[in-house]
Amino acid sequence: MAVITVLEAIREAMREEMRNDDRVFIMGEDIGARGGVFLATEGFLSEFGEERIIDTPLAESSIAGIALGAAMSGLRPIAEIEFADFIWPTINQIVGEAAKVRYGTEGKLNAPMVLRAPQGGGVRGALYHSQSVEAIFAHTPGLKVVTPSTPYDAKGLLKSSIRDDDPVIFLEHKRTYRLVKGEVPDQEYTIPLGKADVKKLGEDISIITYGLMVHHCLEAAQMASLENISVEVLDLRTVRPLDMESIINTVKKTGKTLIVYEDNQALGIGSEVSALISQHAFEYLDAPVIRLGGPEVPAMPFSPPLENMFMIDAEKISTAIKELAEY
């Protein structure tokens, strides 16, 4: 199996799907001649031409709106928002319209579109290049929200997202793009949306997480094992729909749960996961369900020490693991 980066996995997924299906096209800012700000579509313009690789003006609302119209007309657009921080003008098109297409037309129309966006902090990007936006979209029925953590998952999940018949918000963590390398099979594969993945088996504590945090959690789990604390790490992979079965299974197994996410903690994905656990696995709980998420601060600070304070890292996760183990 080839070892590639998350960025390369995303590029491969899009290239394969574009080769397989003429209905797939990509639109976004700087994706053509520039090959995308992170080079996700490098070489695509020469391979697929201007009709399928469309550079757009700096107008996110129209990127999403045109994609939605194309999807409703039978195409399969991949719309790239250069940074998730600029995704807010799409809210009306995505939350207000795309999510409701199938429901509002009694199933006569649907919107098979993917809205890709790089997100997340830890890259010294400050206020406008560090945001996490999954909770906003995950709140809306009618949308699917995917947050991959590894090259294998990113490729398999993106292919499934492109093939999905309804709108998918595909949020790639910028820090994983070149930092995370992993094996990816040479042959064709997809990963179903809505299925979590146990990234590490353990007995004492369950960590439920997604995106970049999966890697920090795995590192913290490694550190914990030196102190004889066995940690299971469940990667949600898709934050909507949530994989209830996997969540409940790991909680039943260990009775102690830590939910780790970079996005603001309050009213975040972890809040929903925590509520599901207390409702469906109450009798298996051996400790309060703990969330470790971003602080109550409006945006990522520019100052590096303050950004470090904001970001969840392996050390903070380790501390939480120890406290939970001792409980």
Next chain:
Amino acid sequence: MKIELPQVGESVTEGVIGRWLKNVGDKIEKYDPLVEVITDKVNMELPSPVRGVLREIIANEGETVQMGGLIADIETNENQENTNHDKLEPDVTDQEIGTTGVLLKNTAPVGPTGSGGPISRDESLSNHDKSPPPKSRYSPAVLRLAEENQIDLAQIVGTGINGRITRKDVISFIEANSTIGGREDSTGPSDQDTQSRKDQEKIALTPVRKMIAANMSKSAALIPQAWSEVAVDVTGMVSKRQDIKESFMNKEGINITYLPFVIKAVAESLKKNPLLNSTWSEEGIILKKNINIGIAVAAPDGLIVPVIHNADFFSIAGLAEIMETLISKAKNGKLSLPEVQGGTFTLNNTGALGSVSSRPLVNHPQAAIMTTEAIIKRPVIKEDAIAIRSMMNICLSFDHRIMDGAEASAFSMSVKKLLENIGSETLIY
């Protein structure tokens, strides 16, 4: 006033609420029987601790309640009175002080800078009461595991924060205590199975049935039991009883049965074979100094085991009298807690039911249980001739961790010998 289920004896941690003897709205005198409570040791009537009116029944019939758990609410004004009694000092009036004065106990002496005055009771209390001991609270996982595995959480040492019992503590405890017999075996068909079947009927479990079921499962699950049977020639005992039956009735007013003879023989044999009168623990075998023989009695609700404490102290006649009282109390549900606690060995006369051989389950945590079987006249070889003798089997189940066949048989043979030696000269007083 909230009424709690009081602690009723050592090693009893919970009780099942039986019949309520008072209804909501009933006037209640102090010490009036309030409710029947069934523990794994005894059924008892709980007296009302106060006088008042029953306002609310909190624990309903059939509910299992932890000792200290709330069971009822009684409206009473005794509380008020109590508070008055509790006052540290009676109010001192000028008249009482007189010219000699009194020493005010609740007042601090004058301090070095001239301060000092009355200290309030609250202040002095708070000094003693800074950190109340944390109430033990168990997590849902711990409670569920304890219930599923019938574990008394008081036996577990917690390793969590502030000594909290964690789920892992319970699992380790279960693993350490499971020897033979999987728990899966004890689970019957699920509710759904039973309900959907028309060709069967479900009998609701009475509290007593549940207790017996729990105890029997414990015995089967925790004790590796071996069994042996010995035939005893009780011709002498039969004729001895026949001889004294009438005079005993005339003199003592009660019927003499074979049971006191057997108890006497068992008590003597336990003295000589102390391993049979012991308890297994991982740290070592605990020999019991007192010989307290439990006698299984079929009561209307189910099996109950009253205990004769220091059975070796009594004569046959004395044992007959004790048994008479205990059996009648057992049949009327009037046994007190001490009368069913502290057994070190159990005896069961299964012969009364017509059985000639049975395999009893050891009464956990005891070491052994013995049955006496039906006395039947049989042709036996005696001094190379065929004779008709009254024969009785005695069966012994024992904890094989504590002893081997050799010790168990030595005990059985001792009982056999003592019973076979009973004759006209045997003293019953």
